[in-house]
Amino acid sequence: MPVEFDPARDLKIAPSILSADFARLGEEVRAIEEQGCDWVHIDVMDGHFVPNITIGPDVVAALRPHCKTVMDCHLMISPADPYLEAFAKAGADIITIHAEAGPHLDRSLQYIRSLGCKAGVALNPSTPESVIEYCLDKIDMVLVMTVNPGFGGQKFLHSQLPKMERVRKMIGERPIWLQIDGGVTPETAPLARAAGVDSMVAGSAVFKGGTPQHYGENIAAIRKACA
Numbered sequence: 001m002p003v004e005f006d007p008a009r010d011l012k013i014a015p016s017i018l019s020a021d022f023a024r025l026g027e028e029v030r031a032i033e034e035q036g037c038d039w040v041h042i043d044v045m046d047g048h049f050v051p052n053i054t055i056g057p058d059v060v061a062a063l064r065p066h067c068k069t070v071m072d073c074h075l076m077i078s079p080a081d082p083y084l085e086a087f088a089k090a091g092a093d094i095i096t097i098h099a100e101a102g103p104h105l106d107r108s109l110q111y112i113r114s115l116g117c118k119a120g121v122a123l124n125p126s127t128p129e130s131v132i133e134y135c136l137d138k139i140d141m142v143l144v145m146t147v148n149p150g151f152g153g154q155k156f157l158h159s160q161l162p163k164m165e166r167v168r169k170m171i172g173e174r175p176i177w178l179q180i181d182g183g184v185t186p187e188t189a190p191l192a193r194a195a196g197v198d199s200m201v202a203g204s205a206v207f208k209g210g211t212p213q214h215y216g217e218n219i220a221a222i223r224k225a226c227a
């Protein structure tokens with residue numbers, strides 16, 4: 001589904017299916033959507049850029065019919081360029097690559113847009129926001145990582161809060177989402193919201209409890225904490 005920027009910057013909650021039951025992914029995606037999530041966040045890891053391996057474009061394609069909302073694909077792979085077309089064809093709406101994943105960020109971002117997807121850039125905790133300064137016109141989303149990528153269930157890095165504020169200033173009035181990913185809970189989410197974040201990924205905090213009713217309560221708790 002085509003996704004358009006929301007100038008009101010209402011909070012978009014994107015549960016990461018990394019914490020879902022991988023044996024029942026279709027069902028899990030339908031459950032989080034029925035329970036009020038905004039986007040579905042899909043973590044793609046290659047065992048090279050990050051020390052973990054998850055899923056590829058075939059799984060994204062298999063999930064597409066189960067997913068009515070936005071498929072937000074976070075590629076923790078290097079190089080990313082050879083696989084971008086496959087993720088676009090699989091039905092990704094947003095494709096986020098890491099600034100550190102290849103030598104030509106500007107070119108990769110143009111390529112993602114040429115495939116009909118929104119283009120996101122993720123910044124690792126140690127990566128300064130200056131890497132995006134000269135390609136802001138080709139970016140639809142900046143993802144400030146609030147953990148070192150690779151695993152769910154890690155602790156939120158408070159050191160990233162000033163970076164969120166600086167990125168929010170860089171973005172200004174541009175139609176660019178500011179997303180965070182990692183360690184988002186009802187306790188940490190309001191800090192990021194106050195720093196100008198409008199999209200939050202949460203894996204373990206959404207899927208804890210293991211039933212659709214829990215997912216709904218968990219999503220509502222994050223939303224309420226940010227209200």
Ligand SMILES: O=C(CO)[C@H](O)[C@H](O)COP(=O)(O)O
Binds near residue numbers: 204
């Ligand atoms: O990109 C990721 C890890 O690299 C995940 O999206 C993230 O860790 C979500 O998990 P949690 O909310 O449990 O921290």
Ligand SMILES: [Fe+2]
Binds near residue numbers: 016042074
């Ligand atoms: Fe992620």
